[in-house]
Amino acid sequence: MRILLIEDEPRIAGFVARGLGEEGHQVVVAEDRAGARAALTDGPYDLLVVDRMLPDGDGLDLVRALRRQGDATPALCLTARDRVEERVEGLYGGADDYLVKPFAFDELLARIAAITRRAGAAETLQVGDLTLDLAAHRVTRAGHEITLTAKGFALLRCLAKNAGRVMSRTRLLQKVWDLEHDPGTNLVDVQISYLRARVDRDFDRPLIHTVRGVGYVLEDAAR
Numbered sequence: 001m002r003i004l005l006i007e008d009e010p011r012i013a014g015f016v017a018r019g020l021g022e023e024g025h026q027v028v029v030a031e032d033r034a035g036a037r038a039a040l041t042d043g044p045y046d047l048l049v050v051d052r053m054l055p056d057g058d059g060l061d062l063v064r065a066l067r068r069q070g071d072a073t074p075a076l077c078l079t080a081r082d083r084v085e086e087r088v089e090g091l092y093g094g095a096d097d098y099l100v101k102p103f104a105f106d107e108l109l110a111r112i113a114a115i116t117r118r119a120g121a122a123e124t125l126q127v128g129d130l131t132l133d134l135a136a137h138r139v140t141r142a143g144h145e146i147t148l149t150a151k152g153f154a155l156l157r158c159l160a161k162n163a164g165r166v167m168s169r170t171r172l173l174q175k176v177w178d179l180e181h182d183p184g185t186n187l188v189d190v191q192i193s194y195l196r197a198r199v200d201r202d203f204d205r206p207l208i209h210t211v212r213g214v215g216y217v218l219e220d221a222a223r
């Protein structure tokens with residue numbers, strides 16, 4: 001899995017990153033919320049491990065902000081010892097689970113396994129009234145079924161996994177077409193037009209937005 005670890009204490013960050021790396025995970029470490037936001041533009045991640053007490057604020061606020069943008073990446077909060085209220089707040093704030101510091105590495109692994117099992121069981125992505133069933137390759141908007149080609153579905157899934165984040169054409173070419181370089185075609189734009197015709201045309205509220213000179217973003221908000 002690709003894991004973003006947001007932790008400012010070098011000792012803990014080092015110990016967790018090393019351990020998860022040995023378990024075969026790819027770990028990116030950010031020291032604060034600003035660093036996490038920068039790392040998230042390079043997403044998606046399969047899991048966020050978020051310390052609450054960061055130099056530039058509460059890690060939970062970052063999770064809350066992501067949830068508001070429709071980002072459902074599982075999040076495990078690291079929280080100070082014996083602060084029960086904080087732990088409860090952690091769960092209400094959109095975190096999927098919490099772990100009280102100090103913790104044993106095995107406990108962290110057990111929590112991660114439980115979270116990813118639950119996340120895997122859901123296997124749907126939701127952006128506004130748009131729902132993607134990843135296992136069944138089924139898309140609905142406001143209850144209406146939308147039929148897509150395999151490539152159209154792959155592009156929509158990529159945008160939905162990164163909901164609220166602007167995806168450049170280059171990034172989409174990498175993620176959806178596996179192309180490292182732009183072949184100089186309008187591949188992405190053609191597929192976006194295709195998606196718009198199916199996902200947005202019959203609805204008042206567009207979900208696919210163009211960010212001029214940058215790329216595209218899927219989100220349930222005006223741009």
Ligand code: CA
Pocket residue numbers: 007008009051052053054055
């Ligand atoms: Ca801290």
